[in-house]
Amino acid sequence: MWSIDELQAVWQKATRLHDGQKYGGQKEGEEIEYLNHIGSVVFEILAAVGKEPGMDADLAIKCAILHDTIEDTELSYPKVVEQFGQRVADGVLALTKNDELENKAFKMSDSLERIKAQPPEVWAVKMADRICNLYAPPFYWTDEKKVAYREEARLIHETLQSGNAYLADRLAKKIADYGQFIGEGE
Numbered sequence: 001m002w003s004i005d006e007l008q009a010v011w012q013k014a015t016r017l018h019d020g021q022k023y024g025g026q027k028e029g030e031e032i033e034y035l036n037h038i039g040s041v042v043f044e045i046l047a048a049v050g051k052e053p054g055m056d057a058d059l060a061i062k063c064a065i066l067h068d069t070i071e072d073t074e075l076s077y078p079k080v081v082e083q084f085g086q087r088v089a090d091g092v093l094a095l096t097k098n099d100e101l102e103n104k105a106f107k108m109s110d111s112l113e114r115i116k117a118q119p120p121e122v123w124a125v126k127m128a129d130r131i132c133n134l135y136a137p138p139f140y141w142t143d144e145k146k147v148a149y150r151e152e153a154r155l156i157h158e159t160l161q162s163g164n165a166y167l168a169d170r171l172a173k174k175i176a177d178y179g180q181f182i183g184e185g186e
Contacts, residue, residue, distance in 0.1 A: 003058070006058075006062075010084065014038055014069060016115075018034045018060065019073070021035075025038065026138070027139055029139075034068075038067075039129045044063055044170070045064045047166070048124055052166055055124070056119065059122075060121035063125045066084065066092045068096075069154060070093060070096040071095075090179045091119070094115045095111070108155065110125075112160070116160070123164060124163055127168060127171050133153075134149075134153060137181050150175060150179075153174070154175055
């Protein structure tokens, strides 16, 4: 089980760190608060916790809340260790792309290998993250970008599906449904 006071502290930290960050919505000119994405990933994890017995909810929820902080904010790995512990920090670091790698495919491969070295709860966060990112692409993405993103989602599914059956099923459905955004919808 988790401590609600600890989760509130993690959420408050993420709220401050992501303050003012936005991402493009489905409609031209639409900007969505980045915290919306963080909350969506947490909701996916909460649903998985209810479906997957034995899941370490505390680790999964904290990693879900913090999954983009090292990558997209000034929060460093040592600060995550100091504030939230080694297991959470290691999970968040594994979920962080290595920007020293130039090739996008190498970044994904490296990321997935580091995630696989973590507990299945971290795998679950990566699947939940991609599920949320497959709801609708930003209005400015080209069909080529959408196809590449879906292919990347297939790789994530193939690599991590054994980490959480519920989220693997959700991700597979989202990948199939994503065709609607690239002219393959029904």
